[in-house]
Amino acid sequence: MTSRTDEALGYEQARDELIDVVRRLEAGGTTLEESLALWERGEELAKLCRRWLDGARARLDAALAEEEAEDAENDAEDAARQDASEA
Incomplete structure (x- = not known):
């Protein structure tokens, strides 16, 4: 679930933070708890970007x-004017 502060993030900010989360996960060296927290944060950011x-x-x-x-309206008006001028 996203927080109110997440809702204030612009697309670019959320995307940049998501990129950072992915890099940190790919780099490894984090504990299981840290990795899970990063994964959850990444999921939240991905949903925010999707919205x-x-x-x-x-x-x-x-x-x-x-x-x-x-x-379409302009085309119809043009056609009506042309029909009227031909009559």
């Missing part, structure tokens, strides 16, 4: 959908 990325993807999808809707 940031999912949120960014949702915002991007919404912006693209809005742009497509505006384009």
Whole structure:
């Protein structure tokens, strides 16, 4: 479970800390307890990064959908003006 301070971490901060956790785990030399604590922290950070990325993807999808809707509306208006001028 992430803490309130974790929620305040930006994506880049969480990613950088996750990279550090992975490096420390890969380097070895830690006790089992330390390794488990690092693993748990890494899992929390990975979830936090995933939430940031999912949120960014949702915002991007919404912006693209809005742009497509505006384009379709403009195309319809252009077609209606062209039909009116041909009549």
